[in-house]
Amino acid sequence: MKLTRKLFSVVGFLALVMSAGQVTADPHTDGLALGKSNLNKLSSKVNNTNAQGMPHYTNNPPQSQNFGSSSLFNVGATRITTCKTAVAGSDKVANQECDAVNFLAKNPEDKVKFPVSPNDPIVKGIGDTINNATGGNVTQQCTTKTTTTPDIYATEVCNEYNLSEAKACTMGQVVEVDADSNYLCNTTHNALQSFDCHRGAVPTILQAPQPFNYSVDQGSNVPTWTSQTFNMNLSVQGTPQSFTLTGYRVDNNGQLLINGAVVYQNIFGEWAGHDIRNSRIVTNSRTGNSSLFDQYNNFLSNYHDDGCNSGCRGEAPNIDITGYIHEGNNEITLVCINANKIGPCSVTIQGIASTPIVVGSVISNGCIDLEAKSR
Incomplete structure (x- = not known):
């Protein structure tokens, strides 16, 4: 006891002793101090430009209907009930809430x-x-007691030996020679070998360049204040060698895609990085303002007529698009978004593809050396 x-x-x-040396931490005060020290630096990064770069950004978020509400209790309770049975989609960012x-x-x-x-x-x-x-x-004081137990070491040696002894055996045939034996010296035995060789005509094949010219204008098919998407085909026979986008005219705004990749466009800055294929323009009958929505019904920006811009007047990009073209069928997608009046909606592509052609043949006999060996 x-x-x-x-x-x-x-x-x-x-x-x-330990409780006397502790200093009571105040996380709330520390958090406020840290937040205030970074307030100016962080607040400067909150602006319209940075906000538009966030996933699922929109000027009209679903939560805006609750702005100014006197109580958020019912909003939170409703969200809990909704999320309880919600099925997660493929977009991980959209599932986070x-x-x-x-x-x-x-x-x-x-x-x-x-x-x-x-x-x-x-x-x-x-x-x-x-x-x-x-x-x-x-x-009372605690005392230190030192107990020394000498280590005991033992060295044991174990030797393993692999004893071997010479064995003698005979491999091959043992020839027994007697007086009636018949000896054959310097005798060569024939052997059979199978080889492939070619004898006949060898065609001479050259790669012949074939020019391609592709031009299309869908301007008459784009009514005013509409967004139209045209999916067309460019068939290339042979291996693409050099293809160039030589002409582009779209009023007011649009995109050119080849096999699903954006190659050229003249668009408003608010649409940068967006896929505007199959988009639509919605006009407010009361105010007369028009807005552009993408194919997923996301609001992009208000839309207006900026006159006949450079895309309307016509541009000669002359950019190399060979990397977007392959042999066979190529999907050419042209998006044209019109405004006040009907304008152009056209592209021009020029290129060269090479196709193999037979220009002659040479008669050869690749079996001469094998025939000589068989004699």
């Missing part, structure tokens, strides 16, 4: 609980120790 009293006295003394709501709403219920009996040795042992503790003398 004396040993128990000494042990708890030392533990109590150490706990008293319901993932967070489900975690906060359901996590306390899903935590694994470990019931501990009052008679568990851990609980019972702690209670017995506390209830049976008595006061001790905190002035």
Whole structure:
């Protein structure tokens, strides 16, 4: 019992010393100080340009209907109910909101609980120790005792031997010679070998360049204040050698895609990085303002007539598009977004592809050497 009293006295003394040396942390104050120190630096990055670069940015978010609401309790409760049965889609960014709501709403219920009996040795042992503790003398000092036990080492040697002995054997045929033996010396035996050779005409093939000229204008098929997408085909016979986009005229705005890749465009800055295929223009009958929405119904920007811009007047990009072209059928997609009046919607492509042609033949006999060996 004396040993128990000494042990708890030392533990109590150490706990008293440790608690006296601690400084009560204030996470709230530290967080406020950190936030204020970075407020100016962070707030400068919050602007329309950076916001438009965020995934799923829109000027009219679904939450805007709750702006100015006196209570957000019903909004939160409705969102919890909606996310509880929502099915996650393929867009991981779009799934983040319901993932967070489900975690906060359901996590306390899903935590694994470990019931501990009052008679568990851990609980019972702690209670017995506390209830049976008595006061001790905190002035007693702990002493250090050094015990030296000499290490004992032993060295053992183990040798392994692989004993071998010479063995003699005979390989091959043993020829027994007697008086009636018949010897054959310097005799060559024939052997059969199979070889392939070619004898006949060998064609001479050259790569002949074939010019390609592709030009299309869909301007008459683009009514005013509409967005039209035209999917066309460019058939290339042979291996593409050199293809160039020589002409582009689209009023007011548009994109040119080859096999799904954007090759050239004249668009507003707000549309940069967006796929405007199959987009649509919506006009407000009350205000007369027009807006452009992409094929996923995302709002891109308000739309207006910027006059006859450079794309309307015609441009000669003269850029190399060989890397976008392959042999066979190539999909040419032209997007034309019109405004006040009907304008051009055209592209011109010129190129060269090579096709193999037979220009002659040579008679050859590749079997001469093999025939000589067989004689």
